[in-house]
Amino acid sequence: MGIEVNGRKIDWIENESVSKLLKRMKYTFPLVVVKINKDIVLRSEFNNKIIPDNSKIDVVHMISGG
Amino acid sequence: MKKNNFNEIKKVLANSSIGIAGLGGLGSNAAVSLARAGVGRLVLIDFDIIEEENLNRQYYFFDQIGKRKVEAIEDNIKRINPEIKLDLHNIKLEKGFMSKLFSDVDVIIEALDDAKIKTEFIEEILLNLPSKSIVAASGVTGYGNSERIKTRKLGNLYLCYDDKALSSEDDMLFAPRVCLIANWQANIAIEILLGEKFGH
Numbered sequence: 333m334g335i336e337v338n339g340r341k342i343d344w345i346e347n348e349s350v351s352k353l354l355k356r357m358k359y360t361f362p363l364v365v366v367k368i369n370k371d372i373v374l375r376s377e378f379n380n381k382i383i384p385d386n387s388k389i390d391v392v393h394m395i396s397g398g
Numbered sequence: 399m400k401k402n403n404f405n406e407i408k409k410v411l412a413n414s415s416i417g418i419a420g421l422g423g424l425g426s427n428a429a430v431s432l433a434r435a436g437v438g439r440l441v442l443i444d445f446d447i448i449e450e451e452n453l454n455r456q457y458y459f460f461d462q463i464g465k466r467k468v469e470a471i472e473d474n475i476k477r478i479n480p481e482i483k484l485d486l487h488n489i490k491l492e493k494g495f496m497s498k499l500f501s502d503v504d505v506i507i508e509a510l511d512d513a514k515i516k517t518e519f520i521e522e523i524l525l526n527l528p529s530k531s532i533v534a535a536s537g538v539t540g541y542g543n544s545e546r547i548k549t550r551k552l553g554n555l556y557l558c559y560d561d562k563a564l565s566s567e568d569d570m571l572f573a574p575r576v577c578l579i580a581n582w583q584a585n586i587a588i589e590i591l592l593g594e595k596f597g598h
Contacts, residue, residue, distance in 0.1 A: 363513045363514055363516070363517040364517070365517060365520050365521070365524075365552075365555070365557075367552050367553065367555075370552070370553045372521060372524040372525060374521055374525070375517070375521070390550075390552045392536065392550055392552070392557050392559060392561075393536065393561065394513040394514075394516040394517045394520075394534075394536045395513055395536045395537045395538075395539075395560075395561075395563055395564070395565050395566075396511060396512055396513040396516075396565040396566045396567060397423075397511060397537070397538040397539045397563070397565065397566035397569075397571055397576075398420060398422050398423055398424040398425070398509055398510055398511035398516075398535065398538060398566075398576070
């Protein structure tokens with residue numbers, strides 16, 4: 333049992349939401365794009381979306397400037 | 399890439415279209431680069447007018463201050479390539495309606511400046527146009543550190559990314575690094591258009 337976040341293997345925790353995972357990873361950036369197994373998770377779903385076991389998660393953060 | 403493919407490559411690019419959201423430092427430079435590369439049609443969106451402070455990185459000229467960016471970029475691109483087809487939209491992208499102008503382009507470039515709007519735009523494109531490739535950028539401020547810039551590929555989302563860069567509220571924007579990343583985005587867009595057929 334385990335998940336992979338940005339290439340890093342970590343323990344899977346039952347009933348962990350995206351918000352809780354971001355907190356556990358100490359990702360404090362407010363504006364992130366999250367994909368679970370290639371599917372986009374909207375920020376409005378971060379509190380409810382539960383991380384499935386064995387999933388591969390990508391987190392990127394958006395920085396102002398252009 | 400083989401030399402005998404050159405004509406075919408030019409034909410593919412001439413029949414391709416790229417949409418660019420934002421015509422600031424990223425968008426104006428990417429648009430000019432793609433026009434030079436021979437992309438046949440660009441869909442360009444911005445609501446802003448040119449200010450003097452934009453000239454440190456954006457593809458405009460002193461005598462264009464006060465002009466709408468969509469009109470100035472049209473003038474500048476047509477001086478390079480009068481044949482290119484430009485769809486210009488002088489509008490602000492509003493949440494909930496961000497993807498509609500991009501439904502018929504081959505590749506989308508995110509060239510916005512505010513992190514929140516960048517995030518909203520990427521979310522809407524991935525949700526509403528899931529089969530479309532989008533090339534975004536995050537972390538363009540400062541100077542040097544070119545080797546920190548990477549491409550993160552998450553499915554159809556390609557992110558030109560320096561995750562150590564600061565926000566433009568906390569660091570300056572300079573032409574070399576902004577133009578580098580704008581052209582990095584343009585380079586990925588070309589790779590998406592040609593890669594499958596002609597290799598990388």
